[in-house]
Each structure stands twice: as C-alpha cells, then as structure tokens.
Amino acid sequence: MNSYVVYVTAKDAAEAKTIAQTVVEERLAACANIFADIQSVYRWEGKLCEDAETALVLKTTEARKTALIDRVKELHSYVVPCIVCLPIADGNPAFLDWIAVETA
Template sequence: MTAVLMYATAPTKDEALRIARTIVDERLAACANVIAGVTSMYWWEGSVQEDVEAVIVMKTRDDLVQALTSRVRDLHSYQCPCVVAVPIEGGNAEFLAWIDAETLAKV
C-alpha cells in the first residue's frame, strides 16, 4: 500500500466540510483536514484572480486516487477544481497502516 495525500481547494469552509465529510463517510479517505481562510492567487480566464478559499487535505491510498478525485469533482461547485495527489514517501508506520485500514476494502 502506498499512502497518498490529496490536496483540494473549495470556495467556502462549508463546501469544504461537506466534501470532507462525504469522502470520509464513504471511506475514500481515512481522514480529511479542512483549513479555512487561505488566500489563493491563480490565473483564470486570462487574468490573475485572488480569492479566499478553504483547503482540504485528505489521506488515502494510491489505488483510491482516481475514485476520490472523481467524487470530489462530483461534489464540487467549481468548473475546474484543484484536486491533486502527492505520494507519501515515509512517516509513522502505524499511521500509514491506519490509513490502509480505514479506507475502502481492496477489491
């Protein structure tokens, strides 16, 4: 099992909490942290935008990245939401085993 951090942004804390709750309830992620009040700057439709957003950090397995990405996109209000995966190279073995145990059973 390779553990993965998934990173996403949402336009509001409430939307981020709704997404986080859903993906944890559905066991696509073992945990999701919501960090509200980040300032994001990005190019969109030809100009630089600045918005206050909420960040969602999700802990999952590499074999669930596609399903989790699809589910976040389904739940999200943005036309093109940021949803990216970053492999975890190491860490607390007990915590990494917990991620494996608390996500969807492998098929």
C-alpha cells in the same frame, strides 16, 4: 500499500466540510484536515484573480485515489477544481496502516 496526501481547494468552509464528510464517510479518504481562510492568487480565463478559499488535505491509498478524485469532482462547485495527489514517501507506519484500514 502506497498512501497519498490529496490537496484540494474549495470555495468556502461549508463546501470543504461537505466534501470532507462525504469522502470519509464513503471510505475514499481516511481523514481530512480543513484549513479555512487561505488566500489564493491565480489566473483564470485570462484574468488575475484573488479570492479567499478553504483548503483540504485528505489521506488515501493508491487503490482509492482515482475514486476519490472522481468523487471530489462530483461534489465540487468549480469547473476545474484543484485536486493534486502527492505520494507519501515515508511516515509513521502505524498511521500509514491506519489509512489503509480506514479506506478498505
């Protein structure tokens, strides 16, 4: 089964924690890592913006990926949240199996 790392940014640690707890509880992701206090520079509505954000790294399977994206969008405060899925090419087989078990 193919596994994915899903990168998400959130407005703050509280939002990131809510998203993380919800998607893990609902078995859309096996786990979440939260990285607080990242600095983001981006263009939005024609303006250069700079904000503090919190990043999440979620692990899921191909079978749960679309549902995970949809759920994060429901929980997220941004109009256009950053949600990108990166396929895992290789890794610890036991860990990859664990992702499959926890998202089944």
